[in-house]
Amino acid sequence: MTGSQKTTGPENSLWAVTVATLRKDIRLEWRSKDALNSMLFFSLLVVVIFVFSFDPLAEESRHIVGGLVWVAFLFAAVVALNQTWARELRNQVLDAYRVSPAPANALFLAKALGNFIFVSVLEALMTPLFVIFYNLRVLGPAWQLIPIAGLGTWALVVNGTFFAAMSLRTRSREIMLPLLLFPISIPAVLGMVAGTTAVLTGDNPAHFYIVLLLTYDVVFTTACLALFETILHAE
Amino acid sequence: MVSAFTWLSLDEDVKLKPVNRQREFRIGVVPIPGSQLVGILPLIVTETTATPITVSNVIKQFGRFAALRGVTAEFDAGRFHAILGDNGAGKTTLLRALAGLAHPTSGEISIFGKSPNAACRDLGYMAHPSLLYDEMSGMENLRYFAGLYGIAGDGRCAEVIRAVGLDPELTRGVGQYSQGMRQRMSLARAILQDPKVLLLDEPFSNVDVHSAREMVGLLKGMRDAGKTVFVVTHQALLLDGVADEFVWMQAGQIVDRTATAARASSREELQ
Numbered sequence: 001m002t003g004s005q006k007t008t009g010p011e012n013s014l015w016a017v018t019v020a021t022l023r024k025d026i027r028l029e030w031r032s033k034d035a036l037n038s039m040l041f042f043s044l045l046v047v048v049i050f051v052f053s054f055d056p057l058a059e060e061s062r063h064i065v066g067g068l069v070w071v072a073f074l075f076a077a078v079v080a081l082n083q084t085w086a087r088e089l090r091n092q093v094l095d096a097y098r099v100s101p102a103p104a105n106a107l108f109l110a111k112a113l114g115n116f117i118f119v120s121v122l123e124a125l126m127t128p129l130f131v132i133f134y135n136l137r138v139l140g141p142a143w144q145l146i147p148i149a150g151l152g153t154w155a156l157v158v159n160g161t162f163f164a165a166m167s168l169r170t171r172s173r174e175i176m177l178p179l180l181l182f183p184i185s186i187p188a189v190l191g192m193v194a195g196t197t198a199v200l201t202g203d204n205p206a207h208f209y210i211v212l213l214l215t216y217d218v219v220f221t222t223a224c225l226a227l228f229e230t231i232l233h234a235e
Numbered sequence: 236m237v238s239a240f241t242w243l244s245l246d247e248d249v250k251l252k253p254v255n256r257q258r259e260f261r262i263g264v265v266p267i268p269g270s271q272l273v274g275i276l277p278l279i280v281t282e283t284t285a286t287p288i289t290v291s292n293v294i295k296q297f298g299r300f301a302a303l304r305g306v307t308a309e310f311d312a313g314r315f316h317a318i319l320g321d322n323g324a325g326k327t328t329l330l331r332a333l334a335g336l337a338h339p340t341s342g343e344i345s346i347f348g349k350s351p352n353a354a355c356r357d358l359g360y361m362a363h364p365s366l367l368y369d370e371m372s373g374m375e376n377l378r379y380f381a382g383l384y385g386i387a388g389d390g391r392c393a394e395v396i397r398a399v400g401l402d403p404e405l406t407r408g409v410g411q412y413s414q415g416m417r418q419r420m421s422l423a424r425a426i427l428q429d430p431k432v433l434l435l436d437e438p439f440s441n442v443d444v445h446s447a448r449e450m451v452g453l454l455k456g457m458r459d460a461g462k463t464v465f466v467v468t469h470q471a472l473l474l475d476g477v478a479d480e481f482v483w484m485q486a487g488q489i490v491d492r493t494a495t496a497a498r499a500s501s502r503e504e505l506q
Contacts, residue, residue, distance in 0.1 A: 016385075017383060020379060020382035024379045027371070028371070095360070098336060099355055099360045100355060101385075
């Protein structure tokens with residue numbers, strides 16, 4: 001028995017509830033800044049540590065930074081993803097959503113969009129630091145970094161939001177999330193890293209990786225939307 | 236002669252569908268002795284209270300532990316049901332099953348002829364935790380939850396906040412409220428969509444006697460307005476004279492249903 005029989009009207013339609021939940025999440029994050037502060041601290045740590053571990057001015061750094069950037073964002077995103085659902089568990093607020101007639105997918109979409117915004121903010125803040133510290137100059141078409149970043153970030157957050165919800169009721173959910181998320185994100189991470197490196201070095205075209213990321217996003221977004229209601233109402 | 240009566244029931248509403256206070260048109264059919272004919276008594280219009288909530292042989296297992304062990308009960312609409320019992324008796328599990336939050340391992344629950352999930356608009360649920368975001372004010376919380384039920388505007392939110400004796404203008408986060416205020420705000424969230432059935436889990440816990448009595452008065456008013464109220468509580472005497480029945484649970488089963496808290500309390504003492 002799931003909420004599939006629940007009735008929704010125009011006022012609590014998928015879009016209306018998604019927007020309301022997204023606004024609520026942004027408001028809560030703005031007040032607590034839990035996720036953003038943790039992500040920023042973690043990413044800064046990665047930037048600083050790797051600056052000391054190899055010569056950032058060397059030509060080889062251009063081949064490494066693509067991976068470095070995404071490793072920093074991937075691990076930082078996990079922090080945000082755990083926070084997303086943690087605030088729904090406090091005071092069992094999630095139960096209030098479960099007993100309401102609001103569509104389950106609205107909650108998932110709002111959480112995924114919220115995480116996308118938080119990780120994008122992190123990327124916007126950290127990218128100038130990466131450029132400065134690693135002396136980056138883009139040799140390929142720079143505009144391709146935008147779809148790679150957008151699609152790659154969505155790939156991380158859509159799966160991350162789903163698996164974070166799945167591991168909600170497990171005892172060690174902080175450990176469970178990376179265990180579930182990282183293996184399934186390998187195709188997307190490969191696409192992000194290889195695509196970013198291709199643009200930075202200008203050696204290869206990045207079109208293939210953009211299409212790969214787009215396909216990955218479509219497939220996993222559809223799968224997550226199809227399965228989320230079961231996850232939400234699982235005990 | 237009474238046993239010779241046969242009642243034919245022609246309901247105004249859909250037949251056999253449990254609805255609250257349905258109107259029945261009854262025809263008394265009396266066999267005439269010594270013949271194959273029957274006499275028909277004049278049409279009688281009555282108003283009866285049908286059973287809106289039925290729990291049929293519900294078993295709920297968590298692993299090997301059975302929290303509910305074949306609970307079967309019918310609860311009338313428009314009445315105040317107090318659910319009592321020791322810790323681990325299955326009270327909260329029964330309430331969560333009625334709310335659609337705990338799916339029975341076997342058995343069925345029907346609320347106005349629908350599954351709890353399908354009847355979610357008719358259910359107001361208040362849990363032991365507040366089910367509220369600590370960082371947001373009461374009004375902000377209710378505004379969000381109102382959106383989930385498609386209730387537009389702040390009018391209804393302000394109305395229910397006032398109904399539970401709080402100020403809608405309070406700007407501090409719910410996390411900074413006293414326990415009593417949080418319980419009231421939690422009740423306000425539960426009644427936000429004006430549900431037909433209220434499912435309240437220990438609403439008076441950690442609340443001072445004065446506030447608890449005020450909450451009881453509020454719930455009594457809701458019952459009088461036709462709502463069906465379920466309250467899981469350890470404070471049975473608080474509901475004496477208010478609750479219509481006391482449902483006593485033990486080891487995952489309903490073991491007694493009494494009209495007064497005194498009987499239930501004496502039974503509790505004997506246990």
